[in-house]
Amino acid sequence: MQFDKQISHPIHPQHKLKLEYTETPFNCNGCKEAGIGFQYKCLQCEFHMHKSCALARSTIYRSFYKKCEFQFHHAPPGPALRICDACGKNVLGFVYNCRSCGFDLHPCCANLPQxxxxxxxxxxxxxxxxxxxxxxxxxxxxxxxxxxxxxxxxxxxxxxxxxxxxxxxxxxxxxxxxxxxxxxxxxxxxxxxxxxxxxxxxxxxxxxxxxxxxxxxxxxxxxxxxxxxxxxxxxxxxxxxxxx
Structure with a gap:
């Protein structure tokens, strides 16, 4: 699958983000989780994003939650602390949330291969x-x-x-x-x-x-x-x- 080498993103509109490969772990400015490998990076601001965060789909489905429709959010919905139902860790940034069930998934967790x-x-x-x-x-x-x-x-x-x-x-x-x-x-x-x-x-x-x-x-x-x-x-x- 081919990906755009440069993109614009709404949470960092001032500069383009370039697709790069790194073997050094980074902190994703989208989901606030660690990353490695392919990332979208701002060369001027040292702004980093997972590929899955930068190119997040608006809606996803997981076979584990057959009745759930997960919507993508730039910030956890509501005032309460959200917990990822895949890994059990706090959700601090980008998240997939099922409004009807209240389930939450980090973008990288949501995209874990079967x-x-x-x-x-x-x-x-x-x-x-x-x-x-x-x-x-x-x-x-x-x-x-x-x-x-x-x-x-x-x-x-x-x-x-x-x-x-x-x-x-x-x-x-x-x-x-x-x-x-x-x-x-x-x-x-x-x-x-x-x-x-x-x-x-x-x-x-x-x-x-x-x-x-x-x-x-x-x-x-x-x-x-x-x-x-x-x-x-x-x-x-x-x-x-x-x-x-």
């Missing part, structure tokens, strides 16, 4: 988990991705908690203390997956190793999707950051 390719196998977006998340051990907390083999589950909210805040700390100077936490907060999942396979018989070590490889690719793919660019290139870049 299927992600992590380089090893497909990951499927789920509304509810039937087995525990490999990070928090729970089943609730909004949307999740599940591996094709059904042995690996991770909440979208857990990915945000573990990575986006740390990236904000490093690149956006939100909280310097989080920089020191980054390496210990990355969800390698090796211990968790090892415990899950502890009861397996011969060949168990091979299964553990395979699942850990799946987990690493899955986390990279999910993070890149949450940050607005669910492409294999950006997933590889994210994996590179995480392995440092």
């Amino acid at each position: 299927v992600l390719d992590d380089g090893e196998q497909n990951l499927y977006l789920c509304y509810k988990l039937s087995s525990p998340c490999h990070h928090c051990g729970g089943k609730g907390r909004g949307w999740s991705y599940r591996s094709q083999c059904k042995t690996y589950n991770l909440h979208v909210s857990c990915v945000k908690e573990l990575l986006v805040e740390s990236w904000h700390a490093i690149y956006l100077n939100v909280d310097k203390n989080k920089v020191r936490e980054m390496q210990t907060r990355i969800p390698s999942l090796k211990g968790t997956l090892g415990n899950n396979h502890a009861g397996e018989r011969s060949g168990g070590k091979g299964n553990i190793r395979k699942c850990c490889q799946i987990a690493g690719g899955a986390v990279s793919a999910i993070v890149s999707a949450i940050l607005g660019d669910p492409t294999p290139i950006i997933a590889a870049v994210v994996g590179g950051f995480m392995s440092k």
Whole structure:
């Protein structure tokens, strides 16, 4: 799909926004969430927007909410604090809202692919988990991705908690203390997956190793999707950051 290389946007009318690619996370001036990969950027004002925010459709539908029609808003509707029903995080900027049901979605969450390719196998977006998340051990907390083999589950909210805040700390100077936490907060999942396979018989070590490889690719793919660019290139870049 081809996209315009330069656009005008109503929240930044003074200058054109140019389509660019970056491997450094940025803060989107539209939804106030982190981003990476393709962005629309003002070269004069250092104004950044996710591609999905800059080119947001006025109305979208998600299969999880069959009776809902989500309308795009430049600001959360009403005075009350809004919460994204996909990731459970506060809505501070652009949002998709269903007026009849009151559901809200960040633009990047609203555009999460139903299927992600992590380089090893497909990951499927789920509304509810039937087995525990490999990070928090729970089943609730909004949307999740599940591996094709059904042995690996991770909440979208857990990915945000573990990575986006740390990236904000490093690149956006939100909280310097989080920089020191980054390496210990990355969800390698090796211990968790090892415990899950502890009861397996011969060949168990091979299964553990395979699942850990799946987990690493899955986390990279999910993070890149949450940050607005669910492409294999950006997933590889994210994996590179995480392995440092």
